[in-house]
Amino acid sequence: MDRNEHEHVIEVTDLRRVYGGGFEAVRGITFSVARGEVFALLGTNGAGKTSTVELLEGLARPASGRVRVLGHDPYAERDAVRPRTGVMLQEGGFPSELTVAETARMWAGCVSGARPPAEVLDRVGLAGKTGVRVKQLSGGERRRLDLALALLGDPEVLFLDEPTTGLDAEGRRDTWELVRGLRDAGTTVLLTTHYLEEAEGLADRLAILHEGRIAAAGTPAEVTAAQxxxxxxxxxxxxxxxxxxxxxxxxxxxxxxxxxxxxxxxxxxxxxxxxxxxxxxxxxxxxxxxxxxSASLEEAFLGIAREASAAGEQSTEHKEYAA
Ligand SMILES: Nc1ncnc2c1ncn2[C@@H]1O[C@H](COP(=O)(O)OP(=O)(O)OP(=O)(O)O)[C@@H](O)[C@H]1O
Incomplete structure (x- = not known):
């Protein structure tokens, strides 16, 4: 297994996604994520973040363009990619009658080389909730359980779709610490978020999506410096x-x-x-x-969204920003 630090663990080239009714949710995006980086996809509601992440997770096939995760096509070569990645979806969707411990054990049974469930539950702060039924967990606790399940396989690449939505300030900070710890241990993390301070504090690099296109990309400092x-x-x-x-x-x-x-x-x-x-x-x-x-990431985000909307009204052409 190649663990070259400079290896691009995720590579996305001119990616497009078109839904059944012909709606183009992802309109030709290009970016890459190096091993051990935390990369954030930001965007307004409906910008195409989840549509993109699902393509990276191999849950759907792109209309065109190319996706590589750990050097493989995540859709066509699912068996090569899936065991090395962890996925935290926006909706966990696991059976709610089971307890936390039962859910983690059941999930671990589906993962080769799974970490001990108790250890992973402890890591996300759910050690005291192992006997509680999932349906009785608070929204924030469910997000932590989602995260625990994504971590069970000790993944090289972790996809986190809005990992801190529904968490209180403390839970959010705990999750950030956890993600930083994972990054320091070499895990590559791609996350989507609505929280700009989350991207600013956590991401090594980020891309701002707007209406299916990348409106700006770079380190948080580079993106704000452009404003x-x-x-x-x-x-x-x-x-x-x-x-x-x-x-x-x-x-x-x-x-x-x-x-x-x-x-x-x-x-x-x-x-x-x-x-x-x-x-x-x-x-x-x-x-x-x-x-x-200086501009904050929030001002940059709002400015980019405004500019992109204005440009979209005048022309169908879009600006290319250097990643
Ligand atoms: N199955 C579908 N069929 C048709 N259109 C869809 C489908 N799923 C998503 N869309 C549309 O694609 C666009 C992008 O949606 P997506 O969920 O990727 O956005 P997002 O950036 O993740 O938004 P949010 O921040 O609200 O979660 C939206 O306009 C959405 O309505």
């Missing part, structure tokens, strides 16, 4: 926007004025902030409420 930073302040008493240095000279690409509050957008944060402060110093005025900040 403008913001400077907000109150116009000093007696001053107007036109009294500031010309916004173009400040490197400002857009602005809004709301009463006396001015918001500037810039991709040259240091230059804009420095010139603005030098101007204020020279004018002997204070810029009240001054707030200077």
């Amino acid at each position: 403008p930073s913001r400077i907000t302040f109150e116009l000093p008493e007696g001053y107007f926007l036109g009294d500031l240095p010309p916004l173009g000279e400040l490197g400002v690409s857009g602005h809004e004025v709301d009463g006396r509050v001015v918001r500037l957008r810039t991709r040259q944060l240091q230059r804009a902030a420095t010139r603005l402060l030098v101007w204020a110093e020279g004018a002997g005025v204070e810029l009240r409420g001054l707030d200077v900040r």
Whole structure:
């Protein structure tokens, strides 16, 4: 088995998925995930995350394009891929009359070389719930059980579809710790999430899907760096926007004025902030409420979704972003 760290464990090339009625949910996406990386697929509702993950899991055949997981086609070569991957679906769907321990034992019986169920249940914080029927678990506990079942086979690649949906803040943090631990032990993780702070804190790289296409991809820092930073302040008493240095000279690409509050957008944060402060110093005025900040992943996400929608309205062409 090749355990080369730089090996691309997941490779997706120009992947498309079309549903029965002809709806194209995945419209030609390309990305790869290296061994030991955590890769997040983000996107608005209906962006195509689950449709993509199902293709990676070998649950459906692509309309066109190529998927390789551990060097194999997960659909056509399911037997080669399945034992080395763990899958946590959005809906577990296991029999709810069984207890937690019975469910884990039953699942372990289907997995070759399974970890001891008790150990895995302990790992996800369900050691105290082994005798409880699945139907009596809370939503968050069910997600933990889903995760435990995905971990039973000690997988090289783990697919997590919205792993922390329904978990409280503590449960979410515990799951993040678990995923980090798995990553440190060399597991490759592909997850989908609606939580931007989850992607920001957990993912080595991510892709933002919008209407079946990749609208942006890279490390969280790269994706946010592509978005403008913001400077907000109150116009000093007696001053107007036109009294500031010309916004173009400040490197400002857009602005809004709301009463006396001015918001500037810039991709040259240091230059804009420095010139603005030098101007204020020279004018002997204070810029009240001054707030200077880089874009967060959330702002990047919202900005990309807005841009992509606007571009989609004007043209069917889409932007290519470097992964
Ligand atoms: N079986 C199906 N038949 C037809 N259309 C489908 C089917 N399954 C999903 N879709 C459509 O494909 C699109 C992508 O759905 P998908 O579930 O992949 O999105 P998602 O990004 O996972 O969304 P969410 O965040 O809401 O889970 C949606 O518009 C959805 O309505």
